[in-house]
Amino acid sequence: MSEGILLFIEQRDGVLNRTSLEAMVAAQRMAAETGDKVSAVVLGRDVSAVATEVAGKKLEAVYTVTDDKLASYTPDGYVAALKQAIEQLSPRYVILSHTYRVRDFAPILASTMGKTFVTDCLCFRVEGGETVFTRQIFQGKINTDVRVQAEAPVFASFQAGSYRADLAEAGEQPAPIKPLEVEMEGVRLRTEPEAAFQETKQAVDLTQAPLIVAVGRGIKSQENLSIVQELAEAMGAEIAASRPICDNEWLPMDRQIGSSGQTVAPKLYLAVGISGAIQHVVGMKNSQTIVAINKDPEAPIFDLADYGIVGDLFEIVPALTAEVRKAKGE
Amino acid sequence: MNIVVCLKQVPKKDSILRIAADGKWIDDRDLSYEMSEADAYALEEALRQKEKHGGEVIVICMGPERVRQSIKEALAKGADRAIHLYDEAFDHASDAAGIGRALAAALKDEKFDLVFTGLQSDDYGFAQVGLVIAERLGLSSATIAMEVQPEEGGVRVKRELESGWFQWVKIPLPALLTIQSGINQLRYATLKGIMAAKKKELREVKAADLGLTADDLKPAQVIERAYLPLKSKQTEMIEGKPAEAAAKLVEKLRFDARVL
Numbered sequence A: 001m002s003e004g005i006l007l008f009i010e011q012r013d014g015v016l017n018r019t020s021l022e023a024m025v026a027a028q029r030m031a032a033e034t035g036d037k038v039s040a041v042v043l044g045r046d047v048s049a050v051a052t053e054v055a056g057k058k059l060e061a062v063y064t065v066t067d068d069k070l071a072s073y074t075p076d077g078y079v080a081a082l083k084q085a086i087e088q089l090s091p092r093y094v095i096l097s098h099t100y101r102v103r104d105f106a107p108i109l110a111s112t113m114g115k116t117f118v119t120d121c122l123c124f125r126v127e128g129g130e131t132v133f134t135r136q137i138f139q140g141k142i143n144t145d146v147r148v149q150a151e152a153p154v155f156a157s158f159q160a161g162s163y164r165a166d167l168a169e170a171g172e173q174p175a176p177i178k179p180l181e182v183e184m185e186g187v188r189l190r191t192e193p194e195a196a197f198q199e200t201k202q203a204v205d206l207t208q209a210p211l212i213v214a215v216g217r218g219i220k221s222q223e224n225l226s227i228v229q230e231l232a233e234a235m236g237a238e239i240a241a242s243r244p245i246c247d248n249e250w251l252p253m254d255r256q257i258g259s260s261g262q263t264v265a266p267k268l269y270l271a272v273g274i275s276g277a278i279q280h281v282v283g284m285k286n287s288q289t290i291v292a293i294n295k296d297p298e299a300p301i302f303d304l305a306d307y308g309i310v311g312d313l314f315e316i317v318p319a320l321t322a323e324v325r326k327a328k329g330e
Numbered sequence B: 001m002n003i004v005v006c007l008k009q010v011p012k013k014d015s016i017l018r019i020a021a022d023g024k025w026i027d028d029r030d031l032s033y034e035m036s037e038a039d040a041y042a043l044e045e046a047l048r049q050k051e052k053h054g055g056e057v058i059v060i061c062m063g064p065e066r067v068r069q070s071i072k073e074a075l076a077k078g079a080d081r082a083i084h085l086y087d088e089a090f091d092h093a094s095d096a097a098g099i100g101r102a103l104a105a106a107l108k109d110e111k112f113d114l115v116f117t118g119l120q121s122d123d124y125g126f127a128q129v130g131l132v133i134a135e136r137l138g139l140s141s142a143t144i145a146m147e148v149q150p151e152e153g154g155v156r157v158k159r160e161l162e163s164g165w166f167q168w169v170k171i172p173l174p175a176l177l178t179i180q181s182g183i184n185q186l187r188y189a190t191l192k193g194i195m196a197a198k199k200k201e202l203r204e205v206k207a208a209d210l211g212l213t214a215d216d217l218k219p220a221q222v223i224e225r226a227y228l229p230l231k232s233k234q235t236e237m238i239e240g241k242p243a244e245a246a247a248k249l250v251e252k253l254r255f256d257a258r259v260l
């Protein structure tokens, strides 16, 4: 009989990934509705510090799986270890946060166990004993409620920022830390990982800029960038971009905002021709004032904008530049 | 170096999406389609690898008749042949497990060194199908690839990590890589390519050819409702002609938000 919710805790070099705490909030809320209990599992060579940190939260237990083969992350090592942990604990749900690492191994794990995996969820609700997950499609333009009809455990990953890590409930007393025995002897690690690195020294530090004008694919071509550059100049703002602009090498990579670029929180973030995909939004959503200019009134960026103008950026941006200059008495 | 590229066709990026009458999907009348962005980069990477190391590029695509257009585009850009999973039974494959199962079954008897998929599609965005194929076929795998270097005994892959970090990993062949947008610069099909594509093999595969029934592909995840996201924030929409709207915005930014 499957019961309980198993939460995957991600750590790198003994440092807890904070999005695991966001997923913990999802797991704890799910437990509150289903009457299940949440346990956590953490993998590595030595995970005592992370396990102790997590054990302070409201959890039934923190399971640790330690082995030399888990010292560096590899998909084969993680799949083998977690599969055994899940088989031993037989939870109803396995909850993860939708990180790059989870994206790299969890689909393999679910597939080899013949289980279903609902990825990148925003939230969930429980209805007559069944769980309905909400996830975005079309890069955040549409939400869907997804009903799962599958045998336990059901795997679900939650999008970064879907729950607030600081709302993870603390326990009355520390949760017991329980080592799990898994057989790693015969496991072949096909991946040889090298050390992680950063590409180049960041030439610009956008995190310090009070004003940012960010440009997206709506600009259409590199030549058109000048109108946005003029606006930025008039405002005294730094220019930044969404990923496709940097992918096309129209602007250098160190101007990219988002999950694979920089995270900023300026006084003003003016998004021009940017749709507002989650991977962009995580890099700028804490800006003090957000302005969006987009021709599509349904563009997700308007969901977080304080001010919005629906229209053609090729008309609005030059007009805005003129107004800013006027206001500055130029 | 033989490389399979899994392609998906999705509504064009600039499409205005509306919810269908049954409230379970988008209204797909009057949409135009294109290759999902990351898949286009996966195809480009395969073509570049072939140009450097020789071999064959095989594209595989599941979907209704309209996806032919994307298949032909891939052939025109330089892919050597194509497999089209074309059968009503495949319409049932609407979650990652089902889609991955069908694609894996179709690739089982192909001879390849690498399989490329986009890291996720622009429509469902499961970010799973590639790895389901890898798991089912026993391939090694690496995701979110930003550089691919075939080497003695395997392939070295530069994986993107979060926040501007990267990591090289080496894995043995045959391997599946999920490709990130921006790994290269896309090419356009040439007129010569378009002409040449007409003579290339395009093989149609039915579910029965793979020993699969609609029941085998039945999804465990069903969309029960599709809807536009609720606004979480009060956005002040500024109306008027461009000059008017611009003047109003500057005013707001100076005197209400006090950020200019």
Ligand SMILES: Cc1cc2nc3c(=O)[nH]c(=O)nc-3n(C[C@H](O)[C@H](O)[C@H](O)COP(=O)(O)OP(=O)(O)OC[C@H]3O[C@@H](n4cnc5c(N)ncnc54)[C@H](O)[C@@H]3O)c2cc1C
Residues within 6 Å of the ligand: A139, A215, A216, A217, A218, A219, A241, A242, A243, A244, A245, A256, A257, A258, A259, A260, A261, A262, A272, A273, A274, A275, A276, A277, A278, A279, A280, A283, A293, A294, A295, A296, A299, A311, A312, A313, A314, B013, B119, B120, B144
């Ligand atoms: C693992 C992963 C990591 C990623 N990392 C990042 C990241 O760090 N940063 C990032 O930005 N993205 C990232 N992405 C990509 C992200 O998912 C989106 O694809 C990207 O942010 C889209 O950029 P965009 O908004 O500029 O383009 P689009 O989504 O194409 O939007 C263009 C917008 O311009 C509007 N527009 C077009 N013409 C006009 C006009 N004339 N006037 C006004 N508006 C117009 C359109 O309505 C549309 O809303 C990542 C994706 C993945 C899967």
